[in-house]
Amino acid sequence: MKHLLQLLVAVLLTVGCSTTTEPTPTDPTDELVLIGTDTVNTHEVSLYFETAPHVGMNTVLIRVVQLPQKTTVETVIWKIDPTMPSMGHGSPGNVHPVHHGNGWYRGTCNFTMTGDWDIALTRMDHDTIVHTTHFPVVVK
Amino acid sequence: MIAAILIVSLLVSEPPTDTARVDSVGATDAHTVTVFAEPCAEACFTGVPSTTTLTVDELMTHGNAMLIRRAAMAGEAMVGGLRGGQVTMSIDGMKVHSACVDKMDPATAYVELDNLRALDLTTGSGDLRYGSNLGGSLAFQLRQPSHDAPLAARVEATVDANAIGRTFKSSLEGSADNVGARVAYTYRAAEDFRAGGQRLIAGSNFEKHNALAAASIELADRQTLQVLAIYDLATFIGYPALLMDTRRAEALIGGITWKGAWSSGWTSSVKAYANHVDHQMDDLSRSADEVAARPFMPGMYMPMDGTSTTLGSLAELRWASSTSVVTGVLDLSYLAANATMDMLPMDITVSSMQMTNIGDARVGTYGLNVIWEELLSGVATVRSSVRFDLSPRTLRDQASREILAAYRPNAPIDRTMTALSASVGLRAALSEMNTGTLTLSTLERLPTHLEMYGFWLYDPQANMVTVGDPGLTPERSWGIETGFEHRSDGAQLLVGARTQWISHYIASVQIRSNEQIPLRSVANVGWALLASADLSFNLPVSDHTVLGAMVAWTYGQSIDQQDPLPLICPLTALVRGVWTLDNVQIEARLRGALAQDRMSTVLLPENATPAWFTADLTAVWNATRNIVVMASLRNLFDAWYHEHTSINDLASPGRSIQLQVRTLW
Ligand SMILES: [Cu+2]
Numbered sequence: 001m002k003h004l005l006q007l008l009v010a011v012l013l014t015v016g017c018s019t020t021t022e023p024t025p026t027d028p029t030d031e032l033v034l035i036g037t038d039t040v041n042t043h044e045v046s047l048y049f050e051t052a053p054h055v056g057m058n059t060v061l062i063r064v065v066q067l068p069q070k071t072t073v074e075t076v077i078w079k080i081d082p083t084m085p086s087m088g089h090g091s092p093g094n095v096h097p098v099h100h101g102n103g104w105y106r107g108t109c110n111f112t113m114t115g116d117w118d119i120a121l122t123r124m125d126h127d128t129i130v131h132t133t134h135f136p137v138v139v140k
Numbered sequence: 141m142i143a144a145i146l147i148v149s150l151l152v153s154e155p156p157t158d159t160a161r162v163d164s165v166g167a168t169d170a171h172t173v174t175v176f177a178e179p180c181a182e183a184c185f186t187g188v189p190s191t192t193t194l195t196v197d198e199l200m201t202h203g204n205a206m207l208i209r210r211a212a213m214a215g216e217a218m219v220g221g222l223r224g225g226q227v228t229m230s231i232d233g234m235k236v237h238s239a240c241v242d243k244m245d246p247a248t249a250y251v252e253l254d255n256l257r258a259l260d261l262t263t264g265s266g267d268l269r270y271g272s273n274l275g276g277s278l279a280f281q282l283r284q285p286s287h288d289a290p291l292a293a294r295v296e297a298t299v300d301a302n303a304i305g306r307t308f309k310s311s312l313e314g315s316a317d318n319v320g321a322r323v324a325y326t327y328r329a330a331e332d333f334r335a336g337g338q339r340l341i342a343g344s345n346f347e348k349h350n351a352l353a354a355a356s357i358e359l360a361d362r363q364t365l366q367v368l369a370i371y372d373l374a375t376f377i378g379y380p381a382l383l384m385d386t387r388r389a390e391a392l393i394g395g396i397t398w399k400g401a402w403s404s405g406w407t408s409s410v411k412a413y414a415n416h417v418d419h420q421m422d423d424l425s426r427s428a429d430e431v432a433a434r435p436f437m438p439g440m441y442m443p444m445d446g447t448s449t450t451l452g453s454l455a456e457l458r459w460a461s462s463t464s465v466v467t468g469v470l471d472l473s474y475l476a477a478n479a480t481m482d483m484l485p486m487d488i489t490v491s492s493m494q495m496t497n498i499g500d501a502r503v504g505t506y507g508l509n510v511i512w513e514e515l516l517s518g519v520a521t522v523r524s525s526v527r528f529d530l531s532p533r534t535l536r537d538q539a540s541r542e543i544l545a546a547y548r549p550n551a552p553i554d555r556t557m558t559a560l561s562a563s564v565g566l567r568a569a570l571s572e573m574n575t576g577t578l579t580l581s582t583l584e585r586l587p588t589h590l591e592m593y594g595f596w597l598y599d600p601q602a603n604m605v606t607v608g609d610p611g612l613t614p615e616r617s618w619g620i621e622t623g624f625e626h627r628s629d630g631a632q633l634l635v636g637a638r639t640q641w642i643s644h645y646i647a648s649v650q651i652r653s654n655e656q657i658p659l660r661s662v663a664n665v666g667w668a669l670l671a672s673a674d675l676s677f678n679l680p681v682s683d684h685t686v687l688g689a690m691v692a693w694t695y696g697q698s699i700d701q702q703d704p705l706p707l708i709c710p711l712t713a714l715v716r717g718v719w720t721l722d723n724v725q726i727e728a729r730l731r732g733a734l735a736q737d738r739m740s741t742v743l744l745p746e747n748a749t750p751a752w753f754t755a756d757l758t759a760v761w762n763a764t765r766n767i768v769v770m771a772s773l774r775n776l777f778d779a780w781y782h783e784h785t786s787i788n789d790l791a792s793p794g795r796s797i798q799l800q801v802r803t804l805w
């Protein structure tokens with residue numbers, strides 16, 4: 001009987017938990033390619049690509065949440081700058097990510113060739129650099 | 141008048157170049173005679189290879205073409221300061237597009253001298269038959285087998301002491317019933333050559349094969365079907381002036397032509413052709429030290445592969461009366477081109493890379509050229525020529541489109557371009573022996589697929605990479621040309637001068653300098669001025685001796701950029717003396733150029749070039765009816781020099797002895 005009670009409690013707890021933390025059916029991260037996550041002060045920044053990084057124009061998505069509550073942050077100004085360190089060049093036509101809803105930022109990243117790239121993601125405060133995170137990417 | 145030495149008088153001589161051009165669709169061409177006999181040893185350039193000419197490169201320089209040299213062979217021809225897409229190059233009217241993005245494979249590489257009937261080398265607006273150009277055309281006319289030729293074989297071997305060069309040529313020709321056929325094979329190879337002072341030019345060795353098969357079928361009276369196939373294979377060509385060498389290059393060229401002549405002055409021909417070029421180059425033959433330390437993209441190997449496929453059709457219709465000749469040429473072609481480059485870092489912790497240099501470019505060029513020649517009176521002829529081109533073009537590879545659009549956000553990638561060119565010329569007899577010509581022209585030429593769609597194309601002279609511009613405007617030239625001709629008792633004097641103003645001149649300009657790799661973009665850079673003049677004469681001085689000379693001068697200036705145009709030859713001269721005695725012919729040749737110190741510093745930075753001259757001495761001995769022996773001493777004084785148009789000051793060969801034995805059966 002005691003075991004049965006424990007089991008019931010466990011089931012209820014599981015159901016309860018899953019109800020509160022289950023991702024919404026439209027959670028975009030299911031479809032995205034996570035490049036990396038960086039935590040700066042209380043902000044957790046995740047960089048995603050819409051598809052696996054490829055030569056040409058790539059749609060990039062950035063998710064920013066405030067820790068520990070994970071509330072969305074919607075006012076960040078980003079600069080994105082892909083470079084190929086081994087050759088010392090970048091690429092033109094990149095579009096800096098801007099907020100488009102619910103803590104998600106959308107931009108474009110241009111890779112002109114396959115190989116090892118470095119994406120410098122810079123948080124700006126007007127014209128001042130707040131912080132830059134480098135995300136290595138292998139373009140295939 | 142000098143009696144020309146006929147090596148073997150199997151058949152009659154070739155018509156002169158001018159006739160060959162006029163008869164390009166003519167009835168006489170449908171019955172082209174096969175020639176084993178060498179043409180008259182005139183000291184003037186006729187376009188027909190002379191006995192002492194060894195290669196197509198050499199032949200082009202005997203006309204007033206200048207060669208951009210990157211290797212021991214396959215020079216890129218310039219005419220009157222025009223180059224690249226400004227000049228039309230064709231083989232029997234067929235366009236063969238480069239597959240190499242570094243200009244290693246001009247179409248001239250596929251033409252072997254013994255397969256050539258004549259080179260129509262036109263400076264000025266005179267030849268728009270096979271493509272819009274800015275006033276330069278090299279039309280290679282191949283020999284066609286005759287349907288009534290006797291069985292004949294020819295074997296030729298040449299050795300060059302300088303580079304241990306070996307050339308072996310063989311051909312077989314014959315006919316049965318109404319069919320004539322000819323097959324020919326050429327093997328050419330050489331080790332590294334030595335420039336003047338016996339300085340070794342490392343990495344200049346090469347090896348290539350060329351095979352040709354042609355047939356001519358007489359379908360009916362004055363109707364002929366001609367079939368041509370060329371296979372060219374280079375197994376290695378060293379490019380000491382570049383970062384890479386040709387590892388393997390294959391070209392397959394084929395065409396089928398129907399020619400007919402009709403009563404009342406009508407002649408016509410229709411040709412369908414296709415060709416495919418696959419070009420592989422790399423730097424794997426370079427030392428690790430060279431690759432690691434070179435200034436441009438150090439520390440990685442860069443194999444590249446380029447292909448071009450061209451489909452085309454050429455229809456010519458001609459009507460001639462006693463006072464008029466009207467010719468229409470419908471010139472249709474379609475190009476598909478691709479090129480990619482791998483980058484393999486010597487540092488194995490870095491991933492290998494690949495980029496697309498030409499992402500499936502498609503260019504259709506559909507042109508119509510109408511030429512009308514009218515004899516006004518007994519002494520004057522007017523010649524008018526109009527050419528219109530319609531050219532849809534696109535880039536099919538999606539990633540390449542996106543990348544190019546990032547560099548050129550406002551330029552449409554899919555375009556339908558047009559070009560309209562026209563010229564009108566008057567040719568008048570000034571006296572019995574003197575003729576004058578005056579031509580006015582406006583010519584428009586379309587940008588090449590490399591200029592529009594090329595991505596990261598390396599320029600070895602400027603040591604930077606160039607990105608194409610899909611938004612380019614065609615170049616347009618406004619020109620005036622004058623000529624004077626004197627002919628008397630075998631003597632001949634030709635003088636020509638041209639001036640042209642070119643709007644929307646296409647060159648490359650620096651666009652970004654904050655990266656390790658300097659980047660340029662192809663662009664329309666405003667107005668340019670190009671002027672050229674040449675003089676040639678042919679003077680018999682005795683029954684056995686003829687003297688000839690050719691002097692060419694070119695001036696080029698970018699007006700908007702205030703920069704001399706790059707790769708402009710200084711005053712260049714060729715002097716030839718030919719002595720003929722019984723069965724021996726001796727030719728002395730002097731060739732040289734003044735110094736060039738007008739250098740481009742903006743459009744294509746280049747160096748000054750000192751003056752130079754070389755002397756050659758050649759003897760041809762008609763040993764028997766079937767055997768000809770030639771000995772040639774080239775660059776007698778072993779001068780160390782390079783031409784101004786040699787990329788990265790690539791030196792020309794020093795002293796050499798060449799021996800050739802030719803047998804004909
Ligand atoms: Cu790179």
Ligand SMILES: [Cu+2]
Pocket residue numbers: 240241242243244245385386419420421
């Ligand atoms: Cu190449």
